[in-house]
Every structure is written in structure tokens, then in C-alpha cells.
Amino acid sequence: MHNEHSDAHFQLRIDNGEHIEPKDYMPEGYRKHLIRQISQHAHSEVIGMQPEGNWITRAPSLRSKQILLAKIQDEGGHGLYLYSAAETLGVSRSELIEQLQSGKAKYSSIFNYPALNWADIGAIGWLVDGAAIVNQVSLQRTSYGPYSRGMVRICKEESFHQRQGYEIMAKMMKGTKEQQDMAQDAMNRWWWPALMMFGPHDTDSPHSSDAVKWKIKRETNDELRQKFIDKTIPQAELIGLKVPDNNIQLDEKTGHYTISEINWDEFYRVISGHGPCNKQRLDHHIKYHEEGAWVREAAEAYKQKHLKKELETA
Amino acid sequence: MTTKEATYTYALRLGDDALILGHRLSELCSRGPILEEDLALTNISLDMIGRAQALLKYAADTENNGNTEDDIAYRRAENHYYNHLLVEQPNGDFAHTIARQLLISVFEYLFYTELEKSRDENLSAIAKKVTKEVKYHMQHAIDWTIRLGDGTNESHKRMQTAINDMWMYSGELFEMDEVDQYLFREGVAVDLIPLKAHWQNRIQTVLTKATLVTPEDGYMQTGSKKGVHSENLGHILSEMQYLQRSYPDAKW
Amino acid sequence: MATDTQLDLWEVFIQSKSGLPYIHAGSIHASDVKMAMQNARDIYTRRGEGTSIWVVPSKHISASNPDDNDMLFDPSNDKVYRHPTFYVMPEGAKNI
Numbered sequence: 001m002h003n004e005h006s007d008a009h010f011q012l013r014i015d016n017g018e019h020i021e022p023k024d025y026m027p028e029g030y031r032k033h034l035i036r037q038i039s040q041h042a043h044s045e046v047i048g049m050q051p052e053g054n055w056i057t058r059a060p061s062l063r064s065k066q067i068l069l070a071k072i073q074d075e076g077g078h079g080l081y082l083y084s085a086a087e088t089l090g091v092s093r094s095e096l097i098e099q100l101q102s103g104k105a106k107y108s109s110i111f112n113y114p115a116l117n118w119a120d121i122g123a124i125g126w127l128v129d130g131a132a133i134v135n136q137v138s139l140q141r142t143s144y145g146p147y148s149r150g151m152v153r154i155c156k157e158e159s160f161h162q163r164q165g166y167e168i169m170a171k172m173m174k175g176t177k178e179q180q181d182m183a184q185d186a187m188n189r190w191w192w193p194a195l196m197m198f199g200p201h202d203t204d205s206p207h208s209s210d211a212v213k214w215k216i217k218r219e220t221n222d223e224l225r226q227k228f229i230d231k232t233i234p235q236a237e238l239i240g241l242k243v244p245d246n247n248i249q250l251d252e253k254t255g256h257y258t259i260s261e262i263n264w265d266e267f268y269r270v271i272s273g274h275g276p277c278n279k280q281r282l283d284h285h286i287k288y289h290e291e292g293a294w295v296r297e298a299a300e301a302y303k304q305k306h307l308k309k310e311l312e313t314a
Numbered sequence: 315m316t317t318k319e320a321t322y323t324y325a326l327r328l329g330d331d332a333l334i335l336g337h338r339l340s341e342l343c344s345r346g347p348i349l350e351e352d353l354a355l356t357n358i359s360l361d362m363i364g365r366a367q368a369l370l371k372y373a374a375d376t377e378n379n380g381n382t383e384d385d386i387a388y389r390r391a392e393n394h395y396y397n398h399l400l401v402e403q404p405n406g407d408f409a410h411t412i413a414r415q416l417l418i419s420v421f422e423y424l425f426y427t428e429l430e431k432s433r434d435e436n437l438s439a440i441a442k443k444v445t446k447e448v449k450y451h452m453q454h455a456i457d458w459t460i461r462l463g464d465g466t467n468e469s470h471k472r473m474q475t476a477i478n479d480m481w482m483y484s485g486e487l488f489e490m491d492e493v494d495q496y497l498f499r500e501g502v503a504v505d506l507i508p509l510k511a512h513w514q515n516r517i518q519t520v521l522t523k524a525t526l527v528t529p530e531d532g533y534m535q536t537g538s539k540k541g542v543h544s545e546n547l548g549h550i551l552s553e554m555q556y557l558q559r560s561y562p563d564a565k566w
Numbered sequence: 567m568a569t570d571t572q573l574d575l576w577e578v579f580i581q582s583k584s585g586l587p588y589i590h591a592g593s594i595h596a597s598d599v600k601m602a603m604q605n606a607r608d609i610y611t612r613r614g615e616g617t618s619i620w621v622v623p624s625k626h627i628s629a630s631n632p633d634d635n636d637m638l639f640d641p642s643n644d645k646v647y648r649h650p651t652f653y654v655m656p657e658g659a660k661n662i
Contacts, residue, residue, distance in 0.1 A: 093572040150592070
């Protein structure tokens, strides 16, 4: 008979394809890995609001402004769902935010790149969300129940994100010469960082093996990246965008594209804090968190004053 | 003045209020005091931009010279915008955002409830949809006004300051010019004069509950019905119109 | 600064259509009932998912302990007589 609080029993449950729920036994490493991964994911959604937010007030039509706002709002919502999933593991959102702001917790490096022209909004939706979706679809089957449920909801909502981005790119490629140049410029700047979003090669990925064993991660970085490459290159070609890589080849046998080596120096440089916008993104988050402090304190104070009344009338 | 001309101007004014306030609120995206409130403000902004789209489309259809709602939203000169001065005021701190929301949404709730009865079917249909939305905006603003007014000393002070700062832009909401009067006689427009007392009552009730003082009516700023704005509008437009103006041949 | 800057945790239940059960949608943070209700609305019904909302402070929800699962749930496994398929009906019986 298995001890229900043993790692062996836990692994058995995982191997049987069971979901783990908040009160179930889990090894400390599993909990820690989840908190790190889920909170990193949540922070990415929230920080990811900034580059796109940079264009809200300059969106060129009422339709595009509504789409962009709704999309950024979704991202905030997704951050919120993910923070909630992390909270079931016994960590508060307050602590998670503190970890983000102190630099202890990371977020996806992609958001340390700037959104410089309107086509960047297209490229972010198409490439960045496109890459994220490949990862997120896979995570719907993750072993931790609250994370899995959050991902199901997120995937359902995200389905329009990539399409709206691709629509912008397609429209601009059909537009004036200037619009086509903007689209290609955005493609050139976002292609490689989007590929980096899947993380280092499996052989260089420090957390991958445990995460796969515990079925937190269901597919490896390289597998997911390849999926993204294979579906994205034909999409680029269809609308006349050039992928900024002269070594792309379709391997007829495997059906997979091969590409040049990713610039991992850049990847590690940006992760370690030296991307174009690392400081700006964190400063923004801290600034508005601090500016909101008096509002949250007021809400708290109001509650304290009226708590008794509320309970009586509830 | 024909009914058509007056209706065009009327739809434009209402549309511009929604357009500019929607724009102001959209500036707050990723800047809310807590994530939930960020999403709440975005929802209000989305309601506003949707409303602007409907009203400016109606203006475009009325004008009927081939312009779309986007042409109207993005291609006019500053002095051809007719939104109230109140809605172009900066977001300021959260108290200012809420004060502006309180004053305008209580007004809009009363206004659109009346506009539902308009003999203009398009305006009446739009009003029916807007009333539901704005009822929620009003509730949201009222709740926050009370929380901030009756929260901490600091929030109380900030909320009072914000109400005081916004107050001089509230008088304009009830001005009737020749367009209003003409369309009121036609059964199309809302008579703003009787709304004022209702508005004052409601605002005073909220402010009292929030332990705040209702400001005395002093000098009231005016001008928007003639296209004369505060300096704020030009900056809003220079951002909003940037792509449309820089690439006039492009379709977005 | 206060120790927790994120207000209280609430659980949100949404009924998608009248007549259907309320289903747990997720959590939100809020300081009072009104805010909780508005936040739940703004976050969990953006796509017409709901016609009715329940919010409850998370601290007021008690969850069963997985360690008690054998005691709580196993005893019902052998009560097969609670299921209609347990009963043998004469051949040809209809509408039962």
C-alpha cells in the first residue's frame, strides 16, 4: 500500500493522468515549480499590456481601437486568472507582485522589446500571441487542476488575439508602400524574439526535465518552437512578408522547416535585464502600483468602517 | 437650420462626448490602482467607444456625403469637435477620474433615459442601449466616490479636491443652444433645463453619503457647443489622429 | 505600507442561463460586496457568459480534506441499489 503523502504515490497519480488539486499532497519541488511558472506566466500577461498599450491612444480607427482595448483587457484578465491559480498554492498576489517588482520573479522577455509602429500591434498579435498560444494549448493538459482550468479559459478567450494581429498585417501588406514597409519592419524586429519565447534548447533548459516528468509541461521547448515555425512561415508567405532568415528550408521528408541558429546571446542578455525596455516596463508597473496605494488603502479603510453594517444587511 | 443639419450637429455632440471620454479612459489601461479596476475602466471605455461609433455613424449617415464614422472621428479640426469640456479634462489621480465619471455618468443616465423618448428613431434606439451601459457606469462611479470620500483622510481630501476641480465644467452640461431648442421643439432633443435639479439632487445625495461637501456653483466654463475647448483637446487629437493624418491615403 | 496590498480574495460563481447551476468561474480581489460583484461582472462576464452572479469571500469556503476521501466518498461506491440500472425489469416492460 502506498503512503498517500509520498512522492512515489504522487508520481503514480501523475503517471495515471490524474489532476492534482490544491489540497492534495504534492512534493515541495512541484509546488515551487508551479508557483514560479504560473506567476511568471501571470506577470507576462500583465507586463504584456504595456507594449500594446503604447498604441491604444493612436489606434487609427474606432474598430481597431476597440479590438486593441478588448485584447489588452483580456491580457489583464488572464493575468488575473493566473494569479488566482498561483494563490491556490498558498502564495498571495501581493507577494507575487513584490517578487515581480524586486526582480526576483521573471516575465516573458518578449515584452522587453518596444512597439514602434502600428504594424507592431499586428506582429505582437500574430507572432507573440501565436507563439504563446502554441504553449498555452499544450498547457491546458497541465497536471495542476487550477492552472489547467485557467488555461482552458485563457485559450478560449485568446482565439481572437492571433487572428486580429494577422488581419492587421494582411491589411497593411495590401495597403500603401509605407504600410507594407511598416509591416515588414515589424516582422523583422519581432520574428526572432518570438522564437526565443519558447526558451532555450531542451538540452540547455534547466527546469524542463522535472516539469515534463510532473506533466506541468507537456511538450518540450524545441517541440513547441518547431510547431510555431511550421505554421507561421506559410502564413507570412501568404501575405507577402519576408521572414528575416536566409537559411529557411522546408525538409520535404519531415515536413518541418529548418532555420538559422537563434542568437542566444541576445536571449540571455535581455533575460538578464539588458533588453530595450526592461527598466521601463518594471518602472511603469511600480509607478502605477504605488500611485494606486492610497486607493487600495481607502477601500480597505472604508471596508473596516462599514464591515459590520455590510454583514448585517448582506 | 433644417432638421437634418440640427440632427447632424446633435449626433456629433453626443458622439464626441463618448469618443473623447472613451479615449481618456483608454489612457488608463495598465495604470489602474488594482488589476480588477484596470479591467473595469477598460469596460467603460469600450462602452464609450462603441457608443461613439454608433452616434458618429448616425451623424455620417445624416450628413450623407460619403464620410464614414472614422472620417468624422479622425479627420476633423479641433474646433469642429463638440464634446463637453468636462470629458476632455485629464485623468489626474484616481479621484479626478472618478469625479469626472460621477458628474458625467449621472448626467448621462438622466439624459439618455429622456432621449429614449425621442421622436428620432435612431437616437431613441441608441439611447435605449446606452441607458443600460451608463447605469452601470454611474453605479461604479457612485460606489468609488463613497469609498474614497469615506475612506482615509488622504482619500477624503483627494476626492473633495477632485470634485471641486471638476465642478466648473458641470454647468455646460445643462446649456441649451439653438440646436437643442430647435430639436426639442421637434420632439427629438432632450430639454436639459429640468434635468439640472434632478442631477443636483442625485449628486448631492452621493456626496453627502461620501461625507463630502457639494461645491457652490461659481463661474461655469463654457464653449464646447461652439467648438471652443480647453487646451487639453488639441493634445488628445494630436495623438488620436496621428496615423490618419500622417498617412492620409492609407486604409486601416 | 500595509502587509497585503491587494484587498480580499473572493470566489465567483456564474449561472450561464436561468435554470442551470451556478458554476465556479474563478476568483477576484475586492474590498467589499459591491466591488466584488462589479469586479466579477467585469472580469467573468465579458463575453456574455452569465445571467447571474454569486460572490463569496474565499475565507468562508470550507473544502474537504483529500485525506478524508476514503471515509467520505468510498462508502458510497458499493451502494449500487441507488442507481436505476441495479434493478431487473421483466422483459417487455415499457415506460419504466
